[in-house]
Amino acid sequence: MASTMSEIDRPADADTRNDDRRPGIIICAYEGEDAGWDLVEDLSGEIWSPVGARAVPIVGDDPDALASTLAARLGSGECRAVLLVGRTHQGQGFRVQMRAENRTLDHKHRLSSTGPGVARATAPVADIVRALTAAGLEADASSEAEKDAGSYLLYRVLADLPDGPLTPSIGLLRAPAPANEAAVRKGIKAAASAMASHLTPLPRVN
Numbered sequence: 001m002a003s004t005m006s007e008i009d010r011p012a013d014a015d016t017r018n019d020d021r022r023p024g025i026i027i028c029a030y031e032g033e034d035a036g037w038d039l040v041e042d043l044s045g046e047i048w049s050p051v052g053a054r055a056v057p058i059v060g061d062d063p064d065a066l067a068s069t070l071a072a073r074l075g076s077g078e079c080r081a082v083l084l085v086g087r088t089h090q091g092q093g094f095r096v097q098m099r100a101e102n103r104t105l106d107h108k109h110r111l112s113s114t115g116p117g118v119a120r121a122t123a124p125v126a127d128i129v130r131a132l133t134a135a136g137l138e139a140d141a142s143s144e145a146e147k148d149a150g151s152y153l154l155y156r157v158l159a160d161l162p163d164g165p166l167t168p169s170i171g172l173l174r175a176p177a178p179a180n181e182a183a184v185r186k187g188i189k190a191a192a193s194a195m196a197s198h199l200t201p202l203p204r205v206n
Contacts, residue, residue: 021201022054024079025169025192029059030066030149031086039188048189053081053196063105063149067156075162078202081123081169081195082157085188086150088174093138094187096128097121097172100145100155107147111155119158123171123195131194135186150174169195 027039039048039057049055056079060066073079088095099120104111125141132139145151154172161168173191175184 020054021204022049022052023081023199023202024056024073025050025053025081025083025196025199026056026058026070026073026079027083027085027188027192028066028070028153029057029085030063030153031061039185050189050193050196052201053192053199055192063152063156067153067160070153070157071160074157074160074168079168080166080199080202082171083123083188083192083195084150084153084157084170084172086148086172086174087177088146089177090142090144090146091140092176093140094132094176095174096123096125096132096139096141096191097145097151097154097174098125098141098143100151100158100172102155102159103147103152105149105152111152112159115155115159119155121154121171122158122161122167123169124198125171127194127197128171128173128191131190132187135190137183137187137190139187146174166200169198171195 039055047055047057056073058069070082074082099118102111102115102117129139129141150172157170171191173187175187
């Protein structure tokens with residue numbers, strides 16, 4: 001079942017939201033407790049956040065529970081972005097997946113009879129790849145969907161986006177397997193920072 005890594009994922013009250021208008025960016029490690037996904041700073045003990053946004057780390061290994069959790073957080077309006085993070089088994093570098101197919105988790109059937117055949121990521125893919133490269137990491141973008149929970153979640157989140165004037169930023173970052181923990185953390189921070197640069201502050205709560 002989905003779980004959070006920090007109290008930062010708890011809903012904030014109105015006074016707190018007035019003081020901190022940074023939109024939340026969910027960083028979801030869908031493959032469970034991989035040490036490389038841990039964004040707790042070693043010295044301060046605090047959760048790292050990109051400039052202009054508030055990181056909301058979520059980990060779990062049940063794709064359906066994660067999809068429901070992510071939909072609820074986006075629906076609340078406090079989170080404006082989701083960065084899904086997992087592994088790629090294609091190539092030696094980081095990969096930003098640009099689309100996901102309408103398939104069940106086992107990839108044998110259509111997930112939705114009424115949904116589109118393909119859903120495209122809304123995250124700024126080119127900016128993410130540039131940020132990864134600038135951080136000294138090998139990276140590319142791919143339209144090829146890997147047959148795993150990451151692709152399933154990407155489609156589920158995109159298909160369940162709430163209606164409204166602001167489309168949440170949804171992306172999927174795949175780290176090479178194996179990759180050392182330092183490289184994984186560097187990649188997550190680079191990708192999340194690129195996404196956060198496109199987000200606007202939350203409205204004030206009266």
